[in-house]
Amino acid sequence: MPTSAPVLSLRALSKSFPGVKALQDVQLDLYAGTVTALIGENGAGKSTIVKVLTGIYQPEAGEIFLDGTAVKFPSSEAAAAAGVSAIHQETVLFDELTVAENIWLGHAPKTKWGLIDVAAQRRQAAALLKSIGAKIDPDILLRELGIAQRHLVAIARALSIDARVVIMDEPTAALSHKEIQELYDLVETLKSKGKAILFISHKFDEIFRIADHYTVFRDGQFVGAGLMSEATETQLVQMMVGRAVDQIFPARVRNIGDVVFTVAGYSHPTEFADIRFSLRKGEILGFYGLVGAGRSEVMQALFGITKPSAGAVNLDGKVRVIxxxxxxxxxxxxxxxxxxGRQGAIKGLPIFQNASLPSLTKTSRGGFLRLAREFALTREYTQALDLRAASLDQDIGLLSGGNQQKVVIAKWLATKPRVIILDEPTKGIDIGSKAMVHEFMAKLAAKGLAVIMVSSEIPEVLGMSDRVIVMREGRIAAELVGDAMTPEALVRAAAGLGEAA
Amino acid sequence: MKAALTSRDALLTYAIIAMTAGIAYRFPAFITPSSLANTFNDTAPLMILVIGQMIVILTKCIDLSVAATLALTGMVAALLDGAGVPLALVIPAAIALGAILGMINGLLVWRVGIPSIVVTLGTMTIYRGVIFLMTNGKWVNAHEMSDAFKALPRLHVLGLPMMSWGAIAVIAVFAVVMTRTVLGRSFYAVGGNPHAAVYAGIDVGRTQFAAFTISGALAGLVGYLWVSRYAVAYVDVAGGFELDVVAACVIGGISIAGGIGGVRGAILGCIFLGIIKNALPVIGVSPFWQMAISGTAIVLAVAVNALQNRPKGRLILKPDVPPSAQKVQA
Amino acid sequence: MSAPQSQNRHLPDRLQTPMARMLRSWEALLVVVFILIFTANSFASPYFLNVWNLSDATFNFTEKAMIAFAMAMLIIAGEIDLSVASIIALASTAMGLVMSAGYGVPVIVLAGIATGLICGAINGALVAGMNLPSIVVTIGTMSLFRGVSFIILGDQAFTGYPKEFAFFGQGYVFWVISFELFLFAVTAVIFYILLHRTNFGRTIYVIGNNPVGALFSGVRVARVRFILFLLTGLMSGVAAVCLTSRLGSTRPSIATGMELEIITMVVLGGVNILGGSGSILGVVLAAFIMGMVTFGIGLLNVPGIVMSIFLGLLLIAVIAAPKLIWRK
Known part of the structure; x- marks a missing residue:
C-alpha cells in the first residue's frame, strides 16, 4: 500500500494565532484508498489542519502537495475544486434548505439560463444518496433529519464534488452503535473507490478498527507516523502525551453510607420513562449508555431544566419538588x-464571577456584592482543583477546556451540595486534567458527597463507579454492581442485546 | 399536503381571506376589481421594500435605513429631473444611488464588523440629514417636476398602473432569484448557519453586503416611484416607514434570527397590512386606528410563529408511529 | 498514580488594579472626548460658558438619559426595547386623560408612572414569559402603544395642565440645579448601584454573556428579564412626566424617534449592542457629550437635523474606530 506516492502531502506547515502556535512544521501524508488516522489530544492542532486543508485558514509557512505539485487553497472553493472535502458537524447544516440543496450548495447544476437546475439537482442527489445506501428523500428539509441521516447527507455532499481526499472529523461523535457500524461500512466503500481518507477520532477502538496509517500531533507539532498494524495502543498514547500514561484510576476510600437521594418514576412525554434509582452517601453512581440514550435528559430534569411529566424526588427523607x-x-x-462552553462556563466573565455565581446570596450582604468574599470563595474552591490561570479575574473563556471544567466544578462545590451530577466530566479535556478530575471525584465521594457520573467511556465508568445504571432509549436497561460490572455487560445492556450464550 | 395547508403562509392567507370577506360582507364595494387594484397599487412600494428587507433579515441583519434611503434617492431623482435630466437616466440613477447607499451599510457590516442595527440606525439619520444639507430643508413640489417624471407611475398598462407593474416585476424577479440562483440560496445558508456557510464556500460578509446592496437598490427604485407618485419631495418623506417594512416581514413569517422565510410570506405580510390600511376608511374607522392594529398584528404574528416553532424535546422514547422524517423512498 | 505535580501556586486576584483598568477604559476615552467638546464649544461661542445656559443645556439629555440607564441594563442583558418613546406617548396621553377628568397633580403623575409600568409589564410578559425576540415584540408594541394614543387623541392635543405640574419639567431644586437634572443625578446613582453593586446587576451581565449558562447556574433568567422591561417601562413613565410637564401639552406624536437617540446614547456609552458589557458611568458620560454637542451646535444656529447627522456619524465612528485600530 504505502509504496505508491501520496495523493496529498503537507510539509513544514505552520500556522499561528495571536499568542498560540497552532501548527509548527507539521507534515502529513494521505494515500489513495487508505485511511489515515490523525491522533492527538485537544489542542494538538487537528482542527487547525482541517481548516487549512479546506481553505478556511491560510498557513504562514510550508507547502501542500497534490500529486506531487505544490498547490494553495486560498478559499474553500479552491479546496473543493482540488477535490478536498471535509465531513464534520459543521459541514452541512442548513436546516431550511432541502437535502438536495445541502448536497449541491455552491456547485449546483445549472440550466442554460444560469439558474439552478432543480430537477437535475434532485435527480443527482437521489443517485448519490442511493450510492451510499441512504434512504433519504432529497426534497425534504434538512431540519427534519436526525443526526445520523445528516451525516449521510454530508457524505453525499463530499462525494458530489468528486472528492479525492475526504476528511472525517470525529464522524462518530454523535452516532449510535448501529449507526457507527454503518459508517464503517461506508468508509470501506469510500476506500474501495480510491479516496484518500483522513480520519480524526479520539476513540482508540475505532482507530484500530478502520485506520491503515496513523499520524500523531502533539501541541501543534508532528510527533510521528506509521502503519496501524505495527502500532500498539500504549505506544500511541505515549506519543500523544509525551510520557507513559498508565490508565489507572485513583484508589477509592469506599465509605458508603445511607441512602440520601431517591428518584421514583421520573417520566417525560418524549425523552425518558420510569426512571427509578437511589443513591447513597459517599457513592459514585455511573450512568452508561449510547449517546442519545436519554441520560443527560434525565439529569437535566433532576436539575430543573426540563419538567418531568411524572415522578418524585426524595432528598434526605424529604420529598422535593424541583x-x-x-x-x-x-x-x-x-x-x-x-x-x-454553552451551559457551564459564562465566557466573557472572569473566573471569580463564574465561581461565585450560584453562591452570590452567601457572599453578598442584603443583595449587595462583596467582591473580597467572592475572591476568597473562589480561591478556596479552585485551589483544591489546582486551577491554572493568570489571575482570578481572568476571562474564563481564555482558559483551556480542562481549567474551565475546574472552575465549573469549583462553582458547584462552593454551594456545598448534597448530590453532584457530572455529565461527561472529562469529555474533551486533556489527559492531565482528566486524571485531576477523577482524583477529585474520588475525594468528593470520600468526603461523603453523593456523586452521579454520566459517561460514555467504558474505562471511566468502570474505573470510577461503585454501581452502574445503563440506559437505553430513555429507560433503565440494567443496573450492575460488583463483579457484574464488566465491559461486555455494559455494551450488551446499552445495545439491547441479550445475555451471551 | 397537510403540512402545506397548515403552514404559516396558509394561516396568513386564511386570515387575509377572512378579513377581506368580513369587510366585503358589510361593504361589497371594497372587493370590486378596481378597489382591489387600488389597494394593491397603494401597497406596491411596501412590497418592493419588503423584498429587500426580507433578504437582509434572512442574512441575520436588519436594515433600518430603507425609508431614509428612499427619501434621499427620491429627492435626488426630483432634483435631477429639475435639472433637466431625462427620465431614462433619472430612474437608473435613483437605483444606482440606492445601491450605493446600501453598499455603505453593507461595507460597514462586512468590512468593519459593526452590528447592522447600529450601522443602519446611524445611516438612517445621516441619509435624512444629507437631504437637508442638499436642499436646506426646502420642498420640491409638483410644479417643479416635469410631467414625464410624474406620469410614469400612474401610466396604465393592461389596466394596472406602472407602479403596480413595478412591484409585480420585482416580486417575479426575486421569486426566481431566491429559489433558483446560487446567491438566493446563499442568503438562506448565511442566515441559517453562518459557520457551515463558510465551509460551503460562501463568504458570509460578502453575502450580507449583497443583501444590503439589493435592499438599497430597491429602496432607490421606490424613492423615484414614491416621489413621483405623490409629486412631492422633502426631508421627511416616508418617515417611519422602515417600521412598516419590518412589520410586514415579521407578519409574513421572516424570522428575525435569520434563514427562515420567503417571498410569498413577505408579500402576504404586505397584503395583510395593505388591506387594513385601505379598508379602515371604507368601513368608517378612523385611520388613527391603523397604527395600533398593525402593532397588534406584529405581536400576534411573532407569538404564533414562536408557538409553532416551539421545541418539543428530544424524541428518545420509542415512538409508536415512525416519524415522518424517516420517509423511506421506495 | 498519575497525580499531577501539584504544588499549589498562588493565583493573584487581579493583574491590573481597578484604577489601571479604568484609565484604559472606554469611559476614559469618553471623558477626553467630553473635555475636547466642552473646550471647543467654549471657544466657538461666548454664550457657552454661562451657568444658566449650561443648565438649560442639560434639558437636552436628562429625560433620555433616565430611560437610557434602564435601556443600558436591558441591552447588557441581550435584549432591547424599541417601544420606549411610544410608552412616553401613551403615558403622556394617560396623564392628559386624568387631567381632563379633573384630577390633581399627584394623580396625574401616578397615572404616567403606572402607564409606564403597565407597558413595561406587557413587553416583559411577551419577551420573558413567552420567550419571544425582544426586537420584534417591541417593534410591535412601539406601534401598539403610540397607536392607542392616536386612537384616543387623533389630531387633538391635551393642554391646560395645572400650574404646579410644571415643576417636574421646568422647576429648579436649588440655584441652577433643575428638578430634571436632580432626578437625572439620583437615577444615575441608583442605577449605578443596581448594576454594579448588587447581585441583580451581576446576573444581568451573566445573562447577557450566556443566557443558557445562566439558566444552568440557577439564575432565574425570565424573572430578571421581566424586571428589566418593567424598569424600562417605569423610567419611560418617569420621563413622560418630565417631558409632558416641560412641554405643557400632550400630542400623540410626542417623543417620536426618541428611542433611537436613547439607543445611540447607550451604545456611545460603551454598552455592547450584542449584550454582555457596558457601564452606567459610560452612559452618563455619553449623555453629557450628546447634550453638549446638541447645545454647542444649537448656539451656532445649526439646525437640529444637521446635529442628527453628526450623532449618526459619531455612533458609527465610535464603534468602528476601535475595530479598525485593533485590526492593525
Missing part, C-alpha cells in the same frame, strides 16, 4: 453539564 434550577440548587442538587 421546578427550576434554583429549586435544585437550594435542595442541594447540582449539575456539571456536558456542553461546557
Amino acid at each position: 421546578r427550576t434550577t434554583a429549586d435544585a440548587i437550594a435542595a442541594g442538587i447540582v449539575y456539571v453539564p456536558e456542553d461546557r
Whole structure:
C-alpha cells in the first residue's frame, strides 16, 4: 500500500494565532484508498489542519502537495475544486434548505439560463444518496433529519464534488452503535473507490478498527507516523502525551453510607420513562449508555431544566419538588453539564464571577456584592482543583477546556451540595486534567458527597463507579454492581442485546 | 399536503381571506376589481421594500435605513429631473444611488464588523440629514417636476398602473432569484448557519453586503416611484416607514434570527397590512386606528410563529408511529 | 498514580488594579472626548460658558438619559426595547386623560408612572414569559402603544395642565440645579448601584454573556428579564412626566424617534449592542457629550437635523474606530 506516492502531502506547515502556535512544521501524508488516522489530544492542532486543508485558514509557512505539485487553497472553493472535502458537524447544516440543496450548495447544476437546475439537482442527489445506501428523500428539509441521516447527507455532499481526499472529523461523535457500524461500512466503500481518507477520532477502538496509517500531533507539532498494524495502543498514547500514561484510576476510600437521594418514576412525554434509582452517601453512581440514550435528559430534569411529566424526588427523607434550577440548587442538587462552553462556563466573565455565581446570596450582604468574599470563595474552591490561570479575574473563556471544567466544578462545590451530577466530566479535556478530575471525584465521594457520573467511556465508568445504571432509549436497561460490572455487560445492556450464550 | 395547508403562509392567507370577506360582507364595494387594484397599487412600494428587507433579515441583519434611503434617492431623482435630466437616466440613477447607499451599510457590516442595527440606525439619520444639507430643508413640489417624471407611475398598462407593474416585476424577479440562483440560496445558508456557510464556500460578509446592496437598490427604485407618485419631495418623506417594512416581514413569517422565510410570506405580510390600511376608511374607522392594529398584528404574528416553532424535546422514547422524517423512498 | 505535580501556586486576584483598568477604559476615552467638546464649544461661542445656559443645556439629555440607564441594563442583558418613546406617548396621553377628568397633580403623575409600568409589564410578559425576540415584540408594541394614543387623541392635543405640574419639567431644586437634572443625578446613582453593586446587576451581565449558562447556574433568567422591561417601562413613565410637564401639552406624536437617540446614547456609552458589557458611568458620560454637542451646535444656529447627522456619524465612528485600530 504505502509504496505508491501520496495523493496529498503537507510539509513544514505552520500556522499561528495571536499568542498560540497552532501548527509548527507539521507534515502529513494521505494515500489513495487508505485511511489515515490523525491522533492527538485537544489542542494538538487537528482542527487547525482541517481548516487549512479546506481553505478556511491560510498557513504562514510550508507547502501542500497534490500529486506531487505544490498547490494553495486560498478559499474553500479552491479546496473543493482540488477535490478536498471535509465531513464534520459543521459541514452541512442548513436546516431550511432541502437535502438536495445541502448536497449541491455552491456547485449546483445549472440550466442554460444560469439558474439552478432543480430537477437535475434532485435527480443527482437521489443517485448519490442511493450510492451510499441512504434512504433519504432529497426534497425534504434538512431540519427534519436526525443526526445520523445528516451525516449521510454530508457524505453525499463530499462525494458530489468528486472528492479525492475526504476528511472525517470525529464522524462518530454523535452516532449510535448501529449507526457507527454503518459508517464503517461506508468508509470501506469510500476506500474501495480510491479516496484518500483522513480520519480524526479520539476513540482508540475505532482507530484500530478502520485506520491503515496513523499520524500523531502533539501541541501543534508532528510527533510521528506509521502503519496501524505495527502500532500498539500504549505506544500511541505515549506519543500523544509525551510520557507513559498508565490508565489507572485513583484508589477509592469506599465509605458508603445511607441512602440520601431517591428518584421514583421520573417520566417525560418524549425523552425518558420510569426512571427509578437511589443513591447513597459517599457513592459514585455511573450512568452508561449510547449517546442519545436519554441520560443527560434525565439529569437535566433532576436539575430543573426540563419538567418531568411524572415522578418524585426524595432528598434526605424529604420529598422535593424541583421546578427550576434554583429549586435544585437550594435542595442541594447540582449539575456539571456536558456542553461546557454553552451551559457551564459564562465566557466573557472572569473566573471569580463564574465561581461565585450560584453562591452570590452567601457572599453578598442584603443583595449587595462583596467582591473580597467572592475572591476568597473562589480561591478556596479552585485551589483544591489546582486551577491554572493568570489571575482570578481572568476571562474564563481564555482558559483551556480542562481549567474551565475546574472552575465549573469549583462553582458547584462552593454551594456545598448534597448530590453532584457530572455529565461527561472529562469529555474533551486533556489527559492531565482528566486524571485531576477523577482524583477529585474520588475525594468528593470520600468526603461523603453523593456523586452521579454520566459517561460514555467504558474505562471511566468502570474505573470510577461503585454501581452502574445503563440506559437505553430513555429507560433503565440494567443496573450492575460488583463483579457484574464488566465491559461486555455494559455494551450488551446499552445495545439491547441479550445475555451471551 | 397537510403540512402545506397548515403552514404559516396558509394561516396568513386564511386570515387575509377572512378579513377581506368580513369587510366585503358589510361593504361589497371594497372587493370590486378596481378597489382591489387600488389597494394593491397603494401597497406596491411596501412590497418592493419588503423584498429587500426580507433578504437582509434572512442574512441575520436588519436594515433600518430603507425609508431614509428612499427619501434621499427620491429627492435626488426630483432634483435631477429639475435639472433637466431625462427620465431614462433619472430612474437608473435613483437605483444606482440606492445601491450605493446600501453598499455603505453593507461595507460597514462586512468590512468593519459593526452590528447592522447600529450601522443602519446611524445611516438612517445621516441619509435624512444629507437631504437637508442638499436642499436646506426646502420642498420640491409638483410644479417643479416635469410631467414625464410624474406620469410614469400612474401610466396604465393592461389596466394596472406602472407602479403596480413595478412591484409585480420585482416580486417575479426575486421569486426566481431566491429559489433558483446560487446567491438566493446563499442568503438562506448565511442566515441559517453562518459557520457551515463558510465551509460551503460562501463568504458570509460578502453575502450580507449583497443583501444590503439589493435592499438599497430597491429602496432607490421606490424613492423615484414614491416621489413621483405623490409629486412631492422633502426631508421627511416616508418617515417611519422602515417600521412598516419590518412589520410586514415579521407578519409574513421572516424570522428575525435569520434563514427562515420567503417571498410569498413577505408579500402576504404586505397584503395583510395593505388591506387594513385601505379598508379602515371604507368601513368608517378612523385611520388613527391603523397604527395600533398593525402593532397588534406584529405581536400576534411573532407569538404564533414562536408557538409553532416551539421545541418539543428530544424524541428518545420509542415512538409508536415512525416519524415522518424517516420517509423511506421506495 | 498519575497525580499531577501539584504544588499549589498562588493565583493573584487581579493583574491590573481597578484604577489601571479604568484609565484604559472606554469611559476614559469618553471623558477626553467630553473635555475636547466642552473646550471647543467654549471657544466657538461666548454664550457657552454661562451657568444658566449650561443648565438649560442639560434639558437636552436628562429625560433620555433616565430611560437610557434602564435601556443600558436591558441591552447588557441581550435584549432591547424599541417601544420606549411610544410608552412616553401613551403615558403622556394617560396623564392628559386624568387631567381632563379633573384630577390633581399627584394623580396625574401616578397615572404616567403606572402607564409606564403597565407597558413595561406587557413587553416583559411577551419577551420573558413567552420567550419571544425582544426586537420584534417591541417593534410591535412601539406601534401598539403610540397607536392607542392616536386612537384616543387623533389630531387633538391635551393642554391646560395645572400650574404646579410644571415643576417636574421646568422647576429648579436649588440655584441652577433643575428638578430634571436632580432626578437625572439620583437615577444615575441608583442605577449605578443596581448594576454594579448588587447581585441583580451581576446576573444581568451573566445573562447577557450566556443566557443558557445562566439558566444552568440557577439564575432565574425570565424573572430578571421581566424586571428589566418593567424598569424600562417605569423610567419611560418617569420621563413622560418630565417631558409632558416641560412641554405643557400632550400630542400623540410626542417623543417620536426618541428611542433611537436613547439607543445611540447607550451604545456611545460603551454598552455592547450584542449584550454582555457596558457601564452606567459610560452612559452618563455619553449623555453629557450628546447634550453638549446638541447645545454647542444649537448656539451656532445649526439646525437640529444637521446635529442628527453628526450623532449618526459619531455612533458609527465610535464603534468602528476601535475595530479598525485593533485590526492593525
